[in-house]
Amino acid sequence: MGRLKDKVAIVTGAGSGIGAATARRFHEEGAKVVLADISGAQDVIAKELGDGALSIEVDVTKGDSVKSMIAGAVETYGRLDVLYNNAGIDGELHPVGEMSEEAWDQVQAINLRGVFLGIRYAIPEMLKTGGGSIINTASMAATVAFPNMSSYCAAKGGVIMLTKTAAAEYAAQGIRVNAISPGTIQTAITSHLPADMINAIIERNPVGRIADPSEVASLATFLASDESAFITGADHLIDGGYTLL
Numbered sequence: 001m002g003r004l005k006d007k008v009a010i011v012t013g014a015g016s017g018i019g020a021a022t023a024r025r026f027h028e029e030g031a032k033v034v035l036a037d038i039s040g041a042q043d044v045i046a047k048e049l050g051d052g053a054l055s056i057e058v059d060v061t062k063g064d065s066v067k068s069m070i071a072g073a074v075e076t077y078g079r080l081d082v083l084y085n086n087a088g089i090d091g092e093l094h095p096v097g098e099m100s101e102e103a104w105d106q107v108q109a110i111n112l113r114g115v116f117l118g119i120r121y122a123i124p125e126m127l128k129t130g131g132g133s134i135i136n137t138a139s140m141a142a143t144v145a146f147p148n149m150s151s152y153c154a155a156k157g158g159v160i161m162l163t164k165t166a167a168a169e170y171a172a173q174g175i176r177v178n179a180i181s182p183g184t185i186q187t188a189i190t191s192h193l194p195a196d197m198i199n200a201i202i203e204r205n206p207v208g209r210i211a212d213p214s215e216v217a218s219l220a221t222f223l224a225s226d227e228s229a230f231i232t233g234a235d236h237l238i239d240g241g242y243t244l245l
């Protein structure tokens, strides 16, 4: 408890899954938390958390919306220390030779452009107070291929290189930028995927199960906190060993 005391944190995609679990954990650890999502579901969680939690509607694909999210956090809590760029979708499943341009673009817009916009507009705020921690959600799909998910895999690969580039650019100014690459986590995204696909993933996983979102929240809390002060530009796999084999 108290590992994020005095920090102000934004979590995108906070209405569901990994984002919701992380927003709850950040709050439990003493942070002032902005729960940002497009769905409205973040309102209920923010109300439940009470003091020190604020709900903001955001579409991470739109620059003006992301700017307003950052401004809202700073207006309410006075600063920005942590941004968790977590919102994402899996998108339509098709082999790349049958993927529509629209389906490709939608995944790129949310999963990669959305991360760029978050970083782009958080950095000027973090520079004002001498630094911060930015965490970007990539995926084990940036390390191993998942058939029918070409746009998803490409966007998540892009998130890792965007993370490393931003980390190199701002390390000297106190801003750390890291990626988290989850394996298969029990959320709305995985419940949409075909059952045979999930079963095949579990069978291949050395740990033999999928994970709870709270397990990713633990890693995000470490990366948000000063305990990880010497860690930047790294991709942190949390996949039960899936990518080892």
Ligand code: NAD
Pocket: 012, 013, 014, 015, 016, 017, 018, 019, 036, 037, 038, 039, 041, 058, 059, 060, 061, 086, 087, 088, 089, 090, 110, 137, 138, 139, 140, 181, 182, 183, 184, 185, 186, 187, 188, 189, 190
């Ligand atoms: P989820 O569907 O439970 O949550 C995603 C949230 O993002 C939703 O609340 C949704 O409303 C929000 N969102 C979607 N589009 C948005 C937009 N344009 N603007 C703002 N918010 C938007 O899924 P999750 O599994 O918790 O996913 C969180 C992140 O973790 C995603 O980036 C996903 O790609 C990544 N991830 C998940 C898994 C997994 O197995 N669940 C594995 C690897 C990576």
